[in-house]
Amino acid sequence: MSQNETLRSLLVAVANGKVTPDTAFDSLKDLTYESVGEFAKIDHHRQLRTGFPEVIWGPGKTPDQIAQIIEVMRLRNPVVMATRIESAVYAALESKVSGLRYYESARICAIAPPTIEPQFAGEIGILSAGTADLPVAEEAAVTAELSGFRVQRLWDVGVAGIHRLLSNLHLIESASVLIVVAGMEGALPSVVAGLASCPVIAVPTSIGYGASFGGLAPLLTMLNSCAAGVGVVNIDNGFGAAVLAGQILRTAEKLRLASAAS
Secondary structure, X not given: OOHHHHHHHXXXXXXXXXXXXXHHHHHHOOOOOEEEOOOEEEOOOHHHHHOOOOOEEOXXXXXXXXXHHHHHHOOOOOOEEEEOOOHXXXXXXXXXXXXXXXXXXXXXXXXXXXXXXXXXXXXXXXXXXXXXXXXXXXXXXHHXXXXXXXXXXXXXXXXHHOHHHHOOHHHHHHXXXXXEEEOOOOOHHHHHXXXXXXXXXXXXXXXXXXXXXXXXXXXXHHHOOOOOOEEEOOOOOHHHHHXXXXXXXXXHHHHHHHHHHO
16 A cells, blocks of 8 residues: 555544544654664655655665665555665675565665556656666666556667667657666767657766766766757666656646546
8 A cells, every 4th residue: 555545544544533633643653754773764755745755775875774774664665665786785685674676787676566567657768878878777667667657678779880779769759758878978868869759868877988987978968969858867877867757757647637627
């Protein structure tokens, strides 16, 4: 049950006299945030505010801290996700947290149902320029899927062999939002945006030779795109790109429902 459904059920129970106000108050006292030891405060209210629950950032946290945070969050959320989890950290977490799944390429571990049906209309198309960009592209793909969005992947279609992209125009044409991940000179998002009728989210990666400056070169290329309709997130931020794409589709759904109700 989602947090929205839990809150609504609690309010209905109070209104029907099945739950006392004092009991409801005890249930709601951690609604905004909940402390985990002395090292974390879980923002339980985030999903109600933004539509997306808090996600755990792995680097800088010990396996014990990550495990404790997951155990607190799983009591309130059907999906709990931790990002940038290296395989050694997952190996330490596996014995501490039951039912934990690991998406190795995406470096994500999660508590999630075996299958998650898409909850929103539309499709997020995710393209990567090269195989070396896959960790960031998969981070975007897995984040979107765990958040309830339909995803279509298209890997290794960079501009050095542009015929690979042009032979897959059907994906670009069918997508509602596109996430385009590229390192080196970062030209792929401009090419895709020149072919697409939907928003394009560009993700620069830190893949490249010395003059790429750890992703700064593709970042600047994407910011200076001559194609209109390109938004750019930070270097290697596949997670942020997925959330932005999800917000675009959620907003489209809200507008559709509002139009149908008017």
